Amino acid sequence: METILQLLALTAVIAGTFFSVVGMLGFVRLPDVYTRLHATGKVGVFGVVLLLVAAAAWTPLGWGRAILLIILLMVAGPVTSHALASAAFRIGLHMKQPVRDDLRPDKAP
Amino acid sequence: MVSYVRAVLLLTLVYLALTSNLQASNIVVGVLLAVGVLALLRPQRRVTDWRAAGTAVVAVLRYIFVLAHDMVVSGMQVARIVLDPKLPIQPGIIAIPSGCQSELGTALSAHAITLAPGEMVVEIDDDGVMYTHVLDMAHAETAVAEAQELRVALLNKIFP
Incomplete structure (x- = not known):
């Protein structure tokens, strides 16, 4: 049991770190606000969830607290992305090279 | 009570x-x-229908499963796009009707869409149409519509 938990924690830490790093990489590489929010808001949250799983398996955090935190993150993550995207649209930051734009049909290619 | x-x-x-x-x-x-x-808290009155409770519980469990699955898949998908040297994105904003009558249903389905792979709600208008930013338009439209139908069916079971 100890070994299994240790293995789980190890894999979760490695995968969580990987996804957090990829989230930051996406933040740098992607072209505009909306695509960058995809990287931080999704990959980032997924990475933190994996790190929480690792913490629950291998530290005295406990599964109850970890699951509550995961649920809170899953509720808060998309709401943050949406709030930032909506704010960006309202102050007039628009997509770079859109394929289609239903919000501004006149500007689409 | x-x-x-x-x-x-x-x-x-x-x-x-x-x-x-x-x-x-x-x-x-x-x-x-x-x-x-x-x-x-302010007390809220809502009628509970016990016959619908069984299907609602099943629908809630399926909904949570769908959300968790969406989170994992979207993490993988966005990671693949970011790590690809050519950065294969075709961003766009498409309009999706929410299909839910209540405000709570619309809010939850916007939340579910934002958690789904490659989609993020930017704006919601008064009729409940969600303007969704899609990372990859190439195979987005049919997939988005199908996923939205599934989620709306589940949400309508949870909040009849």
Whole structure:
């Protein structure tokens, strides 16, 4: 049991770190606000969830607290992305090279 | 009354999960805190239909499963796009009708869309049409419509 938990924690830490790093990489590489929010808001949250799983398996955090935190993150993550995207649209930051734009049909290619 | 008991039960469960201590005294403290929290809230009356409760519970479980699956898949998908040297994105904003009547249903389905792979709600208008930013338009439209149908069906079972 100890070994299994240790293995789980190890894999979760490695995968969580990987996804957090990829989230930051996406933040740098992607072209505009909306695509960058995809990287931080999704990959980032997924990475933190994996790190929480690792913490629950291998530290005295406990599964109850970890699951509550995961649920809170899953509720808060998309709401943050949406709030930032909506704010960006309202102050007039628009997509770079859109394929289609239903919000501004006149500007689409 | 039923919804009050249910709220007390849920709040107590959250308290016990947070403290991870199942002693009788701690449970009593949890119940007292739950009653205190509910005393501070505005009471809400909602009719509960017990025949629909069974299907609602199944729908909630399926919905949570769909959300968790979406989160994992979207993490993988966005990671693949970011790590690809050519950066294969075709961003666009498409309009998706939410298909839910209530405000709560619309809010939840916007939340579910934002959690789904490659999609993010930017704006919602008065009719409940969600303007969704899509990372990869190439195979987005059919996939988005199908996923939205599934989620709306589940949400309509949860909030009839």
